[in-house]
Amino acid sequence: MPNNEEEFETLYKRYYDRVVAYIASIGVLREDARELAQETFIRVYRSMEQGQYRHEAEWAFLQKTARNLTFNHFRDKSAKKREGNLAPASDEELGNVAAGTPSPERSAVLHETLQRALAAIDKLSENDRECMHWHLAGHKYREIAQVLKISDATVKSRIHEARKRLKEQGIELPWPNNQSGTPSTDD
Amino acid sequence: MAEQPEWDTLYRRLIAERRAQSGEPPTADEVEALFAGDLSEDEAARVRARLVDYPELVRVMTQQPPPEDVRILTDDERREDWAAIQKRIAPPIPIRTKPRYLPYAAAAAVALAALSAVYVASRSSTAPSKPPLVARHVERRALRPDAILRGGESAPAVALAAADEYVLQLLTSNEVHDDSYRVEIVDMEANRVIWTRPGLRGGPSGSFEISVSGAVLRPGGRYQIVLYKASQRVATYTVRV
Numbered sequence: 032m033p034n035n036e037e038e039f040e041t042l043y044k045r046y047y048d049r050v051v052a053y054i055a056s057i058g059v060l061r062e063d064a065r066e067l068a069q070e071t072f073i074r075v076y077r078s079m080e081q082g083q084y085r086h087e088a089e090w091a092f093l094q095k096t097a098r099n100l101t102f103n104h105f106r107d108k109s110a111k112k113r114e115g116n117l118a119p120a121s122d123e124e125l126g127n128v129a130a131g132t133p134s135p136e137r138s139a140v141l142h143e144t145l146q147r148a149l150a151a152i153d154k155l156s157e158n159d160r161e162c163m164h165w166h167l168a169g170h171k172y173r174e175i176a177q178v179l180k181i182s183d184a185t186v187k188s189r190i191h192e193a194r195k196r197l198k199e200q201g202i203e204l205p206w207p208n209n210q211s212g213t214p215s216t217d218d
Numbered sequence: 219m220a221e222q223p224e225w226d227t228l229y230r231r232l233i234a235e236r237r238a239q240s241g242e243p244p245t246a247d248e249v250e251a252l253f254a255g256d257l258s259e260d261e262a263a264r265v266r267a268r269l270v271d272y273p274e275l276v277r278v279m280t281q282q283p284p285p286e287d288v289r290i291l292t293d294d295e296r297r298e299d300w301a302a303i304q305k306r307i308a309p310p311i312p313i314r315t316k317p318r319y320l321p322y323a324a325a326a327a328v329a330l331a332a333l334s335a336v337y338v339a340s341r342s343s344t345a346p347s348k349p350p351l352v353a354r355h356v357e358r359r360a361l362r363p364d365a366i367l368r369g370g371e372s373a374p375a376v377a378l379a380a381a382d383e384y385v386l387q388l389l390t391s392n393e394v395h396d397d398s399y400r401v402e403i404v405d406m407e408a409n410r411v412i413w414t415r416p417g418l419r420g421g422p423s424g425s426f427e428i429s430v431s432g433a434v435l436r437p438g439g440r441y442q443i444v445l446y447k448a449s450q451r452v453a454t455y456t457v458r459v
Contacts, residue, residue: 048289056283174273177276204225
């Protein structure tokens with residue numbers, strides 16, 4: 032298969048760094064990103080062997096392959112955590128390791144406040160409630176907008192409105208600051 | 219007012235709790251269909267409800283690629299990764315099934331075997347063993363039984379990377395002392411047994427090790443590995459490749 036091999040090598044030289052950078056930019060550790068990028072190129076090679084490779088859309092093909100592998104990488108990690116009972120972490124497990132870990136007494140107070148906030152969020156309008164749930168889970172406005180198929184400005188406005196209503200009920204929290212990028216989930 | 223780091227910890231814990239309760243997140247195909255607007259309103263709502271606590275999965279789908287000329291690897295790293303890929307895609311050594319000149323071939327084979335034996339004997343005492351010419355990717359995994367994980371719910375499949383060979387350690391909570399165990403692998407799509415291994419003896423920690431060819435567990439397949447003692451089913455292990 033000399034043609035495939037030549038094309039494959041050209042593809043590697045042209046796109047390998049970009050694939051690694053793409054996977055790493057999603058939040059995968061650099062070494063894991065290199066492994067996933069290798070797997071991406073092996074899949075592409077196999078597709079070439081089987082005549083399923085789309086020569087006319089080489090980056091689109093690479094990106095989709097890399098994206099699906101990365102998706103499954105995260106999905107499998109979360110499954111392992113659930114299966115291994117690694118989540119949820121208890122206060123004892125977290126101990127004083129994390130800088131932001133409150134003491135058990137403090138944690139109980141914060142937990143109660145959060146439960147009040149969640150109960151108040153449940154009473155918001157459906158649109159505002161959904162935006163707040165995505166916001167609390169750590170999504171960026173742009174991501175929420177894409178999932179809910181609304182504009183970034185609408186997301187921002189709904190979250191602003193929701194916070195305002197909660198504040199009127201005396202619930203004012205340091206809400207997640209998701210817009211400058213959340214910590215890597217690939218830990 | 220509480221400090222932000224304390225709240226961030228609390229939010230993470232909340233998400234972890236919700237993940238543990240909600241089970242498996244949606245698949246890549248489901249999320250892709252959601253973003254493409256290919257789902258009905260009800261289906262989209264169901265996928266969103268299972269996706270909300272997985273920001274990293276949403277990020278995978280929404281992250282824009284870097285520019286084409288981005289360079290983040292050193293030349294050495296690039297060479298190293300190319301070599302790793304080449305190892306994995308190397309074609310297998312062809313096997314001749316019908317030798318045309320049997321007497322000559324047989325004589326040559328005997329001579330070669332004798333030479334090889336002398337060579338191996340002379341090397342084995344002094345040189346460390348070398349890797350095989352064609353690298354085989356071996357996937358080694360320890361698997362927990364489905365029932366222990368899910369308490370009767372449908373078992374989540376453990377994902378195995380595509381490999382030439384799988385060395386799987388089947389964990390059990392039983393103590394095993396005899397060799398009356400056997401393992402069957404069921405192709406869940408075809409719903410039929412595709413591999414079996416009788417006379418298995420468990421290890422001291424109650425686990426069984428099986429070695430399965432990549433020709434049996436194929437990429438894209440979903441399989442159930444069933445451990446039996448005599449005719450009694452002891453445990454199942456669901457995997458996908």
